[in-house]
Amino acid sequence: MGSHSGxxxxxxxxxxxxxxxIASIAINAILITLKIFGGIFGRSRALLADGIHSISDFxxxxxxxxxxxxxxxESDEDHPYGHGKIESVSTLFVGTILLLAAFRIGVEAATAxxxxxxxxxxxxxIIIAALSVISKETMYHLTVRVGKKAGxxxxxxxxxxxxxxxxxxxxxxxxxxxxxxxxxxRVLDSYAALLVSFFIIKVAFDILKPAINxxxxxxxxxxxxxxxxxxxxxxxxxxxxxxxxxxxYADRIRMEIHIQVDPQMTVIDSHRIVDDVVGRITEKHxxxxxxxxxxxxxxxxxx
Numbered sequence: 001m002g003s004h005s006g007x008x009x010x011x012x013x014x015x016x017x018x019x020x021x022i023a024s025i026a027i028n029a030i031l032i033t034l035k036i037f038g039g040i041f042g043r044s045r046a047l048l049a050d051g052i053h054s055i056s057d058f059x060x061x062x063x064x065x066x067x068x069x070x071x072x073x074e075s076d077e078d079h080p081y082g083h084g085k086i087e088s089v090s091t092l093f094v095g096t097i098l099l100l101a102a103f104r105i106g107v108e109a110a111t112a113x114x115x116x117x118x119x120x121x122x123x124x125x126i127i128i129a130a131l132s133v134i135s136k137e138t139m140y141h142l143t144v145r146v147g148k149k150a151g152x153x154x155x156x157x158x159x160x161x162x163x164x165x166x167x168x169x170x171x172x173x174x175x176x177x178x179x180x181x182x183x184x185x186r187v188l189d190s191y192a193a194l195l196v197s198f199f200i201i202k203v204a205f206d207i208l209k210p211a212i213n214x215x216x217x218x219x220x221x222x223x224x225x226x227x228x229x230x231x232x233x234x235x236x237x238x239x240x241x242x243x244x245x246x247x248x249y250a251d252r253i254r255m256e257i258h259i260q261v262d263p264q265m266t267v268i269d270s271h272r273i274v275d276d277v278v279g280r281i282t283e284k285h286x287x288x289x290x291x292x293x294x295x296x297x298x299x300x301x302x303x
């Protein structure tokens with residue numbers, strides 16, 4: 001049997017991820033303060049809703065730091081398979097926070113529209129919304145790049161959290177601007193808040209689905225399984241291969257496969273074939289963290 005681990009390749013990316021997440025916490029703290037005070041004193045429901053969204057972003061940054069810490073941790077006696085699933089759990093937490101924030105924003109905006117509790121926002125709220133759009137879109141591009149380098153699903157999820165905040169700020173900016181420059185359209189500030197909530201719900205489900213799949217040991221795609229079969233069967237010395245099983249473990253894949261070899265082959269030669277099988281699979285697919293290969297003697301089928 002053979003195994004392979006590509007865990008060490010991500011340490012540089014993980015450290016960069018930690019730094020950018022800390023920077024994101026600082027930026028979010030400033031934006032939250034500006035949006036909430038701007039929303040209250042500038043009488044903008046959309047900006048206040050955007051501020052609540054930023055609070056969920058702020059919390060998710062801390063969750064990502066926890067996830068990155070455990071992603072870097074090696075396996076130990078109590079966790080022989082590593083700590084990868086803790087990162088998937090942190091991703092679930094990010095998605096759940098988003099979902100709760102979206103429902104809160106939506107209900108408050110719909111209530112305001114129904115009751116006609118509408119004010120004209122102050123002009124300075126436009127500047128705050130514009131500042132949010134620029135800073136959050138910048139954070140999205142930086143975080144998604146580093147998240148891919150680190151191999152961190154929580155970081156990539158958090159990058160999309162930045163993007164969702166940027167888009168919600170664009171909606172907020174449009175709603176506030178129309179309400180400020182055309183007072184007869186002031187209800188659009190609350191409609192903007194309602195639209196933001198629907199968008200956040202969609203993003204939350206996009207984040208939650210893959211994380212849930214990885215926690216419940218979902219198999220990779222059939223296309224990947226078929227490709228692995230072809231790679232293994234092409235290895236010199238492998239007569240047949242069967243019983244390939246694979247599952248996600250956090251954002252990595254672990255698999256086991258049975259190969260049949262010449263029954264007269266020595267243990268050394270069969271072990272060399274196993275190393276070749278593992279090497280070819282992990283070279284083509286670095287996301288496959290471990291491969292367990294069972295060696296069986298080939299038996300001619302009875303005619």
